[in-house]
Amino acid sequence: MFRFAPYIWKTLWRHRTRSLLTVSGASVAIFVLCFIGSIQEGLNRMVQGEDAQRRLIVFQENRFCPTSSRLPEDYSRQIAQVSGVTDVLPIQVWTNNCRASLDVVVVHGVPAAKLPESRELRLIEGQWPAFVSRTDAAVVGRQFALRRRVRLGDQLTFGSMSVHVAGIFESDSSAEEDLIYCHLLFLQLAESQTAAGLVTQLEVALDPSAEPDRVAKQIDEKLRSGLVPTTTRPKGAFQTATISDLVDLIGYAYWLGLACVGLVLSLVATTTVMSVQDRVQEHAVLQTLGVRPGRVMRLILAESTLLCFWGGALGVGLAWTILTWGNFSVGAEGVAITLRPSSAMIASGLGISVILGSLAGIIPAYQATRTNLVSSLRQS
């Protein structure tokens, strides 16, 4: 087949405008597909990680938006007594937008001294003592810092509060890298003088042997007699429920992705059909010279696959570049999904391109091999 590579290349180059348009059309569709795929991947990363299964979130019952959940900070002491619980982290959440947004800002107020040990965050700029010692200090996730061009020592202002950037961190969890952490009391007081002692949620770390659902049930039962009833769920389930509208939207986007696949298929198939119809005589000549019908079929499949692959590679490259430099995140209710390029995205984008290119060429390739040679040779 490689001996025929110049023929394949020159055939595609002969109608370069048509080839170029097909490649660009395929690239746009594959780009959209990759972009949608990265949202789905971000969601999966967030709700399927070990943290998502082994940590519990205690929230005020029947509340979803972080601005409406108010739990006594003291609940953490009571929850710590439940069997299977190893640690409880009270968190005050502030967000600039409870609705679905492409640039959500989420600030978590936590006990400063507990942060380094309760989260696997690695400071790439700044020092933990600088964060712990200064009450208006904040550490900022790398993703957020890149998106907003935040630097160490900057003063960030959100709503009525202003924080000093004492560090920039990275994390294996992409969702973490979109957060800002500051002192709990600072955030409580920044929101309201009466908010001291109240938190949005409590994050519960479990013993490895503890069953998350059982512990969650025990926590809710224990606090039922308290001031505020609670709903406790594994972190992943909590996040999925919190951004359920967004999950639905992502579900719809999946269909948009399928439409892109169909678009690529029909685009490349149309181009290949046109190309084959233009060359009925040429294919008959090749067969008269001794090219087997199967080889003619493979030549046509190679053409359609190459067109689609180039389009796919361009689309994947575009998606990679935009996702890398854009540092996008989409979020709602204080939960953000970060959009990151991944090797899975590259592999699936290129793989889908190759499969679609092959599929698009099958029918025209088959037709080219079934034509009557004598009548095809007479065509001009």
Add this chain to the structure above:
Amino acid sequence: MPLVEIRNLTKRFRKGDEIITPVLDLDLDIEKGDLLALMGKSGTGKSTLLNLIAGIDQPDAGSIAVAGTTITGLSRGKLADWRAAHLGYIFQTHNLVPVLTAYENIELPLLLLPMSNSDRRKRVNFALEVVGLSDRAQHYPRQLSGGQEQRVGIARAIVTHPTLVVADEPTGNLDEETSRQIQTLLQELNRQLGITLIIVTHDVDVASIAKRQLRLEHGRAIGPSQSPSAAFSGL
């Protein structure tokens, strides 16, 4: 033993409500090194017979054996293999691949055969030399004259050293002078390289280079005639 043995060959096809029989119960032997001109009026089955011998059409009855291989009844794939190894086809309209240079067009059939790059190069250069187009090797078909295109077509047909070369009206699209040059070339190929040639032609001059002429009429062979003028007397 003849190189080509045709026995009881019949080909029919339907044209509207009419059944046409361009070849009917034909027997024909062609010897190695022969140069046979197939002649006859339009629609007498010359090209049909040529296509049947070339294995690009299938008969309704009878058999064709070339160098001991019965090609009738072979699958499309096996026929393609057979053509690649044993047949050279010269088309009336050259039918060169427009995106390939003269060199690449001539090389094309060799890509189907097991052969080293250097052997392939030698064969292509030799074929270019034979047809007198060594200086046009890197030209594309659109950069060649009609006669030069046909020369490339001839080089492509002989480059594999085929058992048999068939030509369908090889000068049909050429002017008189170019036609004469092609006739001379075909005659030299037959005489000097011993290539067995079957030519379908209307042209008396082209037929004159043949060692043998065969006139077809109502699907049957009339002849061989003694001379080209005798063969054309009934046209």
